[in-house]
Amino acid sequence: MDTWTLLLEGFATALQPIYLLYALLGVLLGTAVGVLPGIGPAMTVALLLPITYSLEPTAAFIVFAGIYYGGMYGGSTTSILLNTPGESASIVTALEGNKMARAGRGAAALATAAIGSFVAGTIATVLLTLLAPTVARFAVSLGPADYFALMVIAFLTVGALLGDSAWRGMVSLAVGLFIGLIGVDTLTGQSRFTFGVPQLGDGIDVVLVAVGLFALGEALYVGSRLRHGTIPIIPITRGWRTWMRRSDWARSWKSWLRGAAIGFPIGSIPAGGADVATFLSYATERSVAKPEYRKQFGKGAIEGVAGPEAANNAAAAGVLVPLLTLGIPTTATAAIMLSAFQTYGIQPGPRLFETQSALVWALIASLFIGNTLLLVLNLPLVGMWVKLLQIPRPYLYAGILVFAGLGAYAANFTVFDIGVLLVLGVLGFFMRRLGFPIAPLVVGAILGPMAEEQLRKAMQIGQGDPSYLVQSPFAIVAYVAMALIIALALWLKRRRARFEASLPPADTVAIATLDEEIESQQPHPELDRGRLSTQALPRQRSTSNHPEGPDVGGDG
Amino acid sequence: MSTASAGAPEQGASAAARAERSARIEAMIFVGLLVVLAVGVLISTTTIREPPGSTNTLGARVVPYAVGVLLLVSSLAVLVGQLRGRFGHPEAGEDIDLAHGTAWIPTGILALSFVSLMVTIPFLGWPLGVTILFAGASLALGAKRWWVAVLIGLAMGVVTQLVFGTLLGLSLPPTGTLTSWIGI
Numbered sequence: 001m002d003t004w005t006l007l008l009e010g011f012a013t014a015l016q017p018i019y020l021l022y023a024l025l026g027v028l029l030g031t032a033v034g035v036l037p038g039i040g041p042a043m044t045v046a047l048l049l050p051i052t053y054s055l056e057p058t059a060a061f062i063v064f065a066g067i068y069y070g071g072m073y074g075g076s077t078t079s080i081l082l083n084t085p086g087e088s089a090s091i092v093t094a095l096e097g098n099k100m101a102r103a104g105r106g107a108a109a110l111a112t113a114a115i116g117s118f119v120a121g122t123i124a125t126v127l128l129t130l131l132a133p134t135v136a137r138f139a140v141s142l143g144p145a146d147y148f149a150l151m152v153i154a155f156l157t158v159g160a161l162l163g164d165s166a167w168r169g170m171v172s173l174a175v176g177l178f179i180g181l182i183g184v185d186t187l188t189g190q191s192r193f194t195f196g197v198p199q200l201g202d203g204i205d206v207v208l209v210a211v212g213l214f215a216l217g218e219a220l221y222v223g224s225r226l227r228h229g230t231i232p233i234i235p236i237t238r239g240w241r242t243w244m245r246r247s248d249w250a251r252s253w254k255s256w257l258r259g260a261a262i263g264f265p266i267g268s269i270p271a272g273g274a275d276v277a278t279f280l281s282y283a284t285e286r287s288v289a290k291p292e293y294r295k296q297f298g299k300g301a302i303e304g305v306a307g308p309e310a311a312n313n314a315a316a317a318g319v320l321v322p323l324l325t326l327g328i329p330t331t332a333t334a335a336i337m338l339s340a341f342q343t344y345g346i347q348p349g350p351r352l353f354e355t356q357s358a359l360v361w362a363l364i365a366s367l368f369i370g371n372t373l374l375l376v377l378n379l380p381l382v383g384m385w386v387k388l389l390q391i392p393r394p395y396l397y398a399g400i401l402v403f404a405g406l407g408a409y410a411a412n413f414t415v416f417d418i419g420v421l422l423v424l425g426v427l428g429f430f431m432r433r434l435g436f437p438i439a440p441l442v443v444g445a446i447l448g449p450m451a452e453e454q455l456r457k458a459m460q461i462g463q464g465d466p467s468y469l470v471q472s473p474f475a476i477v478a479y480v481a482m483a484l485i486i487a488l489a490l491w492l493k494r495r496r497a498r499f500e501a502s503l504p505p506a507d508t509v510a511i512a513t514l515d516e517e518i519e520s521q522q523p524h525p526e527l528d529r530g531r532l533s534t535q536a537l538p539r540q541r542s543t544s545n546h547p548e549g550p551d552v553g554g555d556g
Numbered sequence: 557m558s559t560a561s562a563g564a565p566e567q568g569a570s571a572a573a574r575a576e577r578s579a580r581i582e583a584m585i586f587v588g589l590l591v592v593l594a595v596g597v598l599i600s601t602t603t604i605r606e607p608p609g610s611t612n613t614l615g616a617r618v619v620p621y622a623v624g625v626l627l628l629v630s631s632l633a634v635l636v637g638q639l640r641g642r643f644g645h646p647e648a649g650e651d652i653d654l655a656h657g658t659a660w661i662p663t664g665i666l667a668l669s670f671v672s673l674m675v676t677i678p679f680l681g682w683p684l685g686v687t688i689l690f691a692g693a694s695l696a697l698g699a700k701r702w703w704v705a706v707l708i709g710l711a712m713g714v715v716t717q718l719v720f721g722t723l724l725g726l727s728l729p730p731t732g733t734l735t736s737w738i739g740i
Contacts, residue, residue: 037650054724082650167633168644171590174627178597181623185616190605192620193597216670223697224663225646227653393651394697395708398690401666402712405673405689409682410726415674422671429663434583435644452619459614 003133010361014062014369022059023366026066027373033067034074035385036396037082041071042332042442043218046210047403049336050410052343058359060344062366064337069121069370071333072313073378076113077385080106080305081234095282096297096304098234103300106236110382111243112252112302113309118375119253120260120310124317125367127264132353132364135325139350144457145468147326149475151451153482154328157270159440161489168436175427176444179204180452187456199416204424206339207411209445212421213438214332215404217428219397224429226393233389236382243379251293252306255285259310266311267318269485270330276489279496281311317367324348324360328447332439335446575657583643587635594628665696681731682721683713 013019033044044067052060080097100109142150159173160166182193183203194200244252259281266277285307286297297304322328327349329335341348346356353360378385408421428438455469462468470476601620646654669692676685690709691702699705721728731738 050720050726051724053726078650165634165637165642165644167630167637170626170630171587171634174594174623174630175590177623178593178627181620188606188616190616192604192616193600219693220663220666221647222649222651223666223693224658224660225652225654225656226659226662226697227651228698392699394694394699395705397666397697398693398699398705398709399712401670401693402686402690402709402716405670405686406716406720406728409673409677409728410720413727415677418671418674418677422667425670426667430582430586432647433579433658434586435646448623455619456614 003129006357006361007129007365009358010363010365011368013058013358013362014365019059019062019362019366020369022062023066023369024373026063027070027370027377028066029063030067030070031074031077031374031378031381031385032070032388034071035077035388036074036391037078037389039218039400040075040214040333041068042210042336042439043214043400044071045333045336045340046207046214047400047407049207049210049340049343050407052340053410057344057346058362060340061359061363064340065363065366066370066373068316068333068337069313069367070374072121072316073114073117073374074385076117076305076309076312077110077378077382078389080109080113081236081386082389096301099298099300100302100305101234101236105300105302106234108244108248108302109300109305110236111379112248112306114375114378115244116252116256116259116306116310117313118371119256120263121313121317121371121374122368123257123260124264124267124314125364125371128317128320128367129364131268132321132325135321136350136353139326142350142474143472144454144461145470146472146474146478148451148454148458148469149478150322150326150328151447151454153478153485154270154322154330154447155440155444155451156482157485157489158330158443160486161276161493166490169440172431172436172438173440173444176209176441177448179209179441179445180448186453199414203449204420204445205411205417206336206342206446207407208417208420209424210332210336210339210442211404211407212424213428213431213442215400215407216421216425217432217438219400219404220425220429221432222393222397224433226397233386236386248302251302255281255303255306256310258284258288259307259312260314262307263311263314264318267315267330268321270322270328276492277311277315278308280492281307283495320367324352324363325350327352327450329443332442335439335443339446579646580638580643583638584635587631587638590631591628591635594624594631597624597627662696662698666693669693669696677729677732679732679734681735682728683710683717683730684732684735686710686713686716 014023029048030041030044033039034041045064048063048067051063055063076097079094080101082098097109097113100106155173155177159169161169178193180203182200184191184194184201191201262281262284263277266280282304285301285303286294289297289301289303293301293303319329319331319334322330323334323338325348327338327347329338338348346352346359404421404425405418408417409415411417431438431441458469459466462471470479597620601617601624604617604620606615606617646652648654669689672688672692673685676688680688687706687709690712691705694705694708695702717728717730720726721730
């Protein structure tokens with residue numbers, strides 16, 4: 001097969017020692033920032049965009065691929081071990097994994113998350129390998145109107161589906177599109193919204209948008225509401241003999257496969273990204289679980305960790321399908337990676353597999369390698385990741401600011417950009433405070449100029465007739481699919497919100513009792529739980545999403 | 557979402573109510589500014605010069621108009637939603653404590669430390685600029701010993717200078733106009 005030869009060539013590139021080193025660097029960095037609270041993969045890739053100014057493209061993308069996958073692994077470690085309400089993307093893992101950890105089964109939760117991520121990530125990468133060239137071959141025949149349709153889909157799904165409410169997402173999207181408009185129009189040479197400032201003539205650099213909103217905005221926001229005092233970390237056993245018992249394997253493997261099957265397709269269509277995939281997987285696991293296990297859900301069911309984690313990673317690989325074959329990003333991280341491609345003058349899209357074949361296949365091969373490295377590194381190094389969780393927060397966020405400054409200054413080497421970054425950071429700060437999602441803004445700012453270009457090309461071909469935009473069968477199918485996706489996803493979101501609101505807080509003792517009870521029903525050799533301690537935990541604090549206390553302010 | 561939990565002391569409840577009221581005022585102002593921005597976009601779009609060209613192509617104004625309308629409609633929709641009491645929820649996160657109020661002063665110092673780079677990079681160079689940024693930011697966030705913050709900041713400045721400036725070849729200035737006598 002042609003694909004396989006190309007993939008093998010990709011492996012030949014990616015397995016060179018120097019690239020292996022870059023892959024290792026990428027996964028370590030990715031896991032580290034995934035573990036660190038407050039830093040996600042989007043922020044990391046944004047902060048590391050400056051390396052694209054000096055590294056060659058293959059090396060840079062191998063690093064980015066490592067960060068992308070590593071970030072997914074790291075996030076689950078945090079939500080399992082850290083006793084605070086987590087981010088929404090990993091909320092279902094936090095739901096079950098955190099409760100498993102509090103009942104003394106943290107090692108098993110970490111193991112099933114890591115192995116499940118590996119299994120699903122590998123399956124999804126195989127699917128990506130098989131699917132991407134086919135999609136690319138098909139996409140070559142698409143015209144500007146079709147591309148415009150695809151971009152509208154990406155805009156509307158990202159805008160309507162991420163965040164609290166559809167309108168808030170659309171506001172964020174519109175602000176992003178506006179930021180994308182600033183600068184001299186390439187077609188007519190007219191400056192738009194530059195307010196006479198010459199530095200704005202080239203437009204606002206995408207690096208600034210990403211770093212300002214993700215790094216600076218996040219640091220300011222966390223700084224304004226920093227949790228003081230030590231954050232309790234759930235202790236786990238030292239030895240790894242009790243990782244996963246036979247019953248854990250038996251309960252996990254089907255969930256991993258189901259998670260991969262749910263995650264990959266959802267990741268590859270623009271339907272709100274990994275959030276939707278993890279929730280769907282969780283709901284599926286709960287409904288197919290045997291009755292005696294089902295009552296464990298919400299109190300630390302291992303399927304509830306295995307499935308969503310697998311789905312999360314499979315979705316991450318799925319996101320790469322539209323990114324590489326069509327040049328359409330469906331998440332913020334993908335949008336920033338797209339801009340990294342553009343820094344090199346490479347345009348992701350159907351031609352990418354022809355013009356940059358070596359680069360693409362090396363990138364795909366490095367996904368396989370990164371996945372394997374993560375499995376090998378992650379479980380033994382969990383002690384190190386736990387140490388990372390203990391970095392004093394003042395230094396962590398001050399360090400983020402330093403790298404934000406580096407990213408801003410290195411974009412054009414003018415201090416003017418530092419000022420632009422501050423404006424964007426303050427915008428991001430208020431958007432976080434007031435419940436506006438950030439991702440639509442970033443996608444709008446990056447994809448907006450490309451969409452305008454396609455729209456104008458299409459209008460040229462169609463001789464100024466707007467109905468040309470909906471004439472090709474592909475465009476019609478795309479718009480219909482968009483309407484369906486949005487309707488379905490909004491319904492799912494409502495279900496999820498209702499479901500999360502209905503979760504009762506469970507206390508550790510009840511979880512442990514239920515766990516014992518289930519174990520006593522199944523024959524397995526070791527009942528070794530004695531060395532695990534749950535005593536170090538403050539019991540009064542629940543993992544529920546709503547902080548309790550007399551003076552909860554501002555979230556009404 | 558209900559705020560004050562049952563049985564909270566009278567004082568706590570009124571503080572929570574005050575905090576919620578100020579959050580609502582802030583949300584209304586922010587969305588109001590967005591509406592103003594949208595109107596501004598629409599007005600200034602009319603001043604974009606449209607060179608006379610072929611009628612087949614879209615000019616420089618069409619997309620800005622569309623974006624302006626989208627911004628106006630969506631921010632008005634959010635505004636109406638807020639008038640009906642549907643406010644957004646502040647983002648949650650591992651390090652974020654929503655149970656307490658906003659610490660405005662540390663946040664201001666954070667922003668100031670960051671902007672100080674605009675002055676410190678040209679006058680003092682990158683490593684010293686980073687030192688000031690790091691020390692200012694970490695102290696604002698509650699670092700205990702100031703000299704540790706300064707030392708870590710200096711170390712970060714030097715290391716990033718070496719890695720990104722010397723090794724990766726980004727042109728970060730090692731010294732500025734005031735420190736050029738160091739002569740590196």
